[in-house]
Amino acid sequence: MSRDPSELARRLAREAEAVCRHYLSNGRRAGRYWLVGDVHNTPGRSLFVRLQESPKGPAGKWTDAATGEHGDLLDIIRESLALRDFREVAEEARRFLKLPRSEPQFAPKPIRSVTPAGSQEAARRLFAISSPIEGTLAETYLQGRGIGQIHHGGSLRFHPHCYYRPDEYLPTETWPAMIGSVTDLEGRITGVHRTWLDPHGFDRVRLGKAPIDTPRRAMGDLVGNAVRFGVVDDVLAAGEGIETMLSLRCALPALPMTAALSANHLSAMLLPSGLRRLYIARDDDAAGDAGQAILAKRAEAVGIEVIPLSPRLGDFNEDLHIFGLEALREALLLQLAPEDVVRFLHSPTVAAE
Numbered sequence: 001m002s003r004d005p006s007e008l009a010r011r012l013a014r015e016a017e018a019v020c021r022h023y024l025s026n027g028r029r030a031g032r033y034w035l036v037g038d039v040h041n042t043p044g045r046s047l048f049v050r051l052q053e054s055p056k057g058p059a060g061k062w063t064d065a066a067t068g069e070h071g072d073l074l075d076i077i078r079e080s081l082a083l084r085d086f087r088e089v090a091e092e093a094r095r096f097l098k099l100p101r102s103e104p105q106f107a108p109k110p111i112r113s114v115t116p117a118g119s120q121e122a123a124r125r126l127f128a129i130s131s132p133i134e135g136t137l138a139e140t141y142l143q144g145r146g147i148g149q150i151h152h153g154g155s156l157r158f159h160p161h162c163y164y165r166p167d168e169y170l171p172t173e174t175w176p177a178m179i180g181s182v183t184d185l186e187g188r189i190t191g192v193h194r195t196w197l198d199p200h201g202f203d204r205v206r207l208g209k210a211p212i213d214t215p216r217r218a219m220g221d222l223v224g225n226a227v228r229f230g231v232v233d234d235v236l237a238a239g240e241g242i243e244t245m246l247s248l249r250c251a252l253p254a255l256p257m258t259a260a261l262s263a264n265h266l267s268a269m270l271l272p273s274g275l276r277r278l279y280i281a282r283d284d285d286a287a288g289d290a291g292q293a294i295l296a297k298r299a300e301a302v303g304i305e306v307i308p309l310s311p312r313l314g315d316f317n318e319d320l321h322i323f324g325l326e327a328l329r330e331a332l333l334l335q336l337a338p339e340d341v342v343r344f345l346h347s348p349t350v351a352a353e
Helices: 005-014 015-021 073-080 086-100 120-129 136-143 242-251 263-267 286-301 318-323 323-333 336-346
Strands: 029-030 035-037 047-050 062-064 154-163 171-182 189-196 216-220 228-229 235-239 255-261 278-282 305-309
Touching: 005 015, 005 086, 015 047, 015 073, 015 235, 047 336, 062 228, 062 263, 073 086, 120 154, 120 189, 120 216, 120 263, 136 154, 136 171, 136 189, 136 263, 154 189, 154 323, 228 235, 228 242, 235 336, 242 278, 263 286, 286 305, 318 323, 323 336
Parallel strands: 235 255, 235 278, 278 305
Antiparallel strands: 029 035, 035 047, 047 062, 154 171, 171 189, 171 228, 189 216, 228 255
């Protein structure tokens, strides 16, 4: 077997996951990466090893986000075993490459469900078996985000044990989750959005979301559809996130709104017939600007007046959380059409709060 270090590194890279499972056994696979605390096999997630070649680089390359250190799998072997001499590292690498490889153990394929995972029907069933959010962790989560009055109109529910699978190689977990119904223009549920929540309460780092890699996921038919708050007449406000639009609903509870869930989905959102004016609640980033521009162009092409609503910070939930409800209303006063100030901002619903 070759004694050339670069050749050894290439051979190890072909077995990147096996190397990680052997020398970084306290880590775990997450998609195309192996995550662990550091090169000394400390539990954690700061160091990530690329398991497959990609446009971002070759397999076997690793970076420690906490320290900025990086290297290849020979470095992993050296540091994890505390070897000092490269000859020892090379000998260990050659020993490892001679070991027999056990076949990956895959779980048996489950019997095909009557309701395919991720389908519209699966989304409808999940929403149906979920509960109203009042008095649940979902309500606590939104209140922790500054949304004291949750004007969701029945579009949000709560599930105490919602399935979450980190990736195809790891077992399914369950976490409490806020469930949002994604509907088409006729009000039919085409999908759901899940926000997995931390059962231990609200924290400032994750803002109440579960300590998992992707605490937000949607399933079903999403393109053109959205989570809807209120019944649309001739004026509508549209934006990306559920929390963003619920923050605006705190100030404008009578104004119908939709959350498209991402900038790309916002740009593709279908517009109801009879719509006269569209407010677009933009997120202050490049993706938000692009989504707003495409949706605005589509709306104006069919004669709909478009008015952007711009937050002072990154989005309207940040504005509400940092500056408070009255400051948010004052900022909206300057952005709404004059007739909508009376209709929505100074409506009896707002005045009664």
